[in-house]
Amino acid sequence: DIQMTQSPSSLPASLGERVTISCRASQGISNNLNWYQQKPDGTIKPLIYYTSNLQSGVPSRFSGSGSGTDYSLTISSLEPEDFAMYYCQQDASFPPTFGGGTKLELK
Amino acid sequence: EVQLVESGGGLVQPGRSLKLSCAASGFTFSNYYMAWVRQAPKKGLEWVATISTSGSRTYYPDSVKGRFTISRDNAKSSLYLQMNSLKSEDTATYYCARRGMYTTDYGYWGQGVMVTVSS
Numbered sequence: 001d002i003q004m005t006q007s008p009s010s011l012p013a014s015l016g017e018r019v020t021i022s023c024r025a026s027q028g029i030s031n032n033l034n035w036y037q038q039k040p041d042g043t044i045k046p047l048i049y050y051t052s053n054l055q056s057g058v059p060s061r062f063s064g065s066g067s068g069t070d071y072s073l074t075i076s077s078l079e080p081e082d083f084a085m086y087y088c089q090q091d092a093s094f095p096p097t098f099g100g101g102t103k104l105e106l107k
Numbered sequence: 108e109v110q111l112v113e114s115g116g117g118l119v120q121p122g123r124s125l126k127l128s129c130a131a132s133g134f135t136f137s138n139y140y141m142a143w144v145r146q147a148p149k150k151g152l153e154w155v156a157t158i159s160t161s162g163s164r165t166y167y168p169d170s171v172k173g174r175f176t177i178s179r180d181n182a183k184s185s186l187y188l189q190m191n192s193l194k195s196e197d198t199a200t201y202y203c204a205r206r207g208m209y210t211t212d213y214g215y216w217g218q219g220v221m222v223t224v225s226s
Binding site (some may be wrong): 042097100 | 151166168207212
């Protein structure tokens with residue numbers, strides 16, 4: 001199985017700040033990398049698919065990039081509703097696997 | 108509007124069975140692969156099962172293979188997860204998710220249903 005490692009596991013940040021969350025795969029995943037946001041009530045919202053494509057309705061302050069084994073999610077200017085958990089997920093190889101998560105919290 | 112609504116969770120003893128359901132609406136259910144993803148308390152997300160559009164193909168990780176069965180009823184726009192021989196480590200919130208039509212990401216998720224395996 002492909003292991004997905006996210007960093008940091010916790011990210012304190014301020015409103016308006018630009019932040020980046022990293023995700024590293026244990027082997028190359030050819031851009032088959034997706035990002036999800038999870039709120040404290042458990043609601044999961046898809047954000048980005050295939051490395052850099054925004055899901056419908058996702059604000060443009062979210063962006064994704066990367067290649068090979070290294071990928072990242074960037075939020076250009078934090079809004080109050082962005083403080084949540086973030087997960088990366090690869091679907092290049094069976095079984096699909098998720099990163100351990102990054103908790104974005106208010107500093 | 109796409110909606111996925113899970114039901115059937117609850118408290119069950121180790122070794123017993125439970126069947127989860129997911130009612131889908133707002134899209135043509137039979138056109139999409141569907142999946143179950145779970146999250147143990149205070150843990151990350153874990154893929155549990157995927158089923159093809161017709162139901163002819165199913166996929167599982169080793170952790171549930173032989174114990175869990177995913178199925179669907181396209182006429183009822185419903186997805187199911189039959190869980191047998193439940194273990195304490197199966198305790199989690201179970202999410203129903205829809206795969207993209209032309210992509211393999213999970214574009215829509217339900218609100219989740221809690222399953223607790225305990226004596």
